[in-house]
Amino acid sequence: MNTKYYLTEVDKNPLSIYCYHNLMGETFIESHHHDKGQFLYTEGGVVHVKTKNRIYFLPARHYMWIPPGLQHAIYPSSPKVIMRNLYFPVPTNAGRFYYKEGIYPINNLLMELLLHTKQWNGDIVKSQRNKFTIALAFKAILEQTVSRSLHIELPQATDHRLISIIKYLTDHIHQEHLLPELASRFSMTDKSLYRLFKKDVGMSFIKYYTQLRIFKSLEYLMNSDYTISEIANMIGYISLPTFSNTFNKVMGKRPSEYRKSNEIYLED
Template sequence: MNNEQYPFNVDKVEKPYLVCFEDSWVHNDELHSHNKGQLIYVESGFQYLTVEEKIYLLPKNHAAWIPSNCIHKTNWGSKKIKLMIMFFDLEKEAPFYNEISVFLVPPVLKEMIKYAEKWSKKLREDPNETLFLGTLLNELPQFVVRSQQLYITPPADKRLSNATAYLHEHYAENLAMEDLSQIAALSIRTVERIFKKQTGLTLSKYQQLLRILKSIELLNEQELTISEIAFRVGYKSLQAYTNSFFSVMQYRPSEFLKKLGGIVSSQPDSIQ
């Protein structure tokens, strides 16, 4: 499967590396793969990405490494999003290149990625481009201090499809397994067993991750205060939201917003 967003076939380009800068990315919800490894960097906006049944969130200033021949698809995201996508022929044996990674892009790598924009969609091999992108690829594992767990794994069992859709729509409400069982018309025990087996999480933990992902979307948009976001995604207090956010992200919301390049209000997001 090779889903093309470009006027050329990526895998037939006869050069080891390829850069594609998209100023206004058009989402295409089709599963596809590439023979080349792929680095996706979100310069502005946010993007969801499905890989191996996991739905990953890529906020601004984050990147995803996708191994070669890995089936994936882009999902919904910002109405307008700027992406830098790089494709690499791989001869690397290090484990990093064979695993999915989503990570905050450090300043040095960000500048390298932006510098590479000069070669966007150029199909002829340039020795300078090859040398530069080869260095970037070689050093990439050193830039990934910690791959962030910005993903959820929705239940694949079709018997839970309506219940899952309801959960994703009403994530800010306090839902119980009994609510999902009524929607799915299955016993609580059956729903609980399927849900835990296919997501690897309890309902409360799954809902926590869903709330945090939704809050990151809102942080990314920078239209609401941190307090407003906390209540919007279902938390009863700013402190409860901050504690939950920190347990997932290892950052406070205000710290994470700074990493997105956003402006933080003077209001603290936690009680010191």
């Protein structure tokens, strides 16, 4: 189905639960919002979800809850990415979970129910008793089994100078960048660049840069053609142990453990 077409269909029936599964290919979904809350699950790579203020890095085998009305765009990291979406009406008295975006690991119960829905597409309405009951149960289980949101996100820069600097860092992620050299390249002093990061994105250069590198490595870890050592080099780490230790601090597990725990098995 055409992406623009399906986005206009999501809210046509305000009482339905809308289901949409697809292989994204090279496409991206332009900035939009919907009245329903969105459960977004991905396989095969990382999906970037961009809101006005943040960039979320949604890794395979995780889901993101996108609350009603939140403006967002979706960019896949690979043509192999599969997205599985369920859109739910959210009443105004719903729990806090449904009104806050977040990224969460998927549990086995949700995975089984999601597998059950993978042949569904379009509106699921009350008269479809079997499907509707399962979809409602899925929504309830989301809130009841939710764990702490994973902070796999970076703030969006607003200062034009910092936007250019972050683009440079992203485009040259394979190189190691130090604050003094970066400041010099953009005709700034060390102190002024440090202050700019703190003021505009609310974190230090080293924290932002470290997270940018680690989040980028998530995309490469989904590609089994690269060894862990090669991935370390691809994001500018000369030392494999340094990369592994840093990855563990940010993600809570080693790169090899992460790769093993995120093998794809949700096939069409």
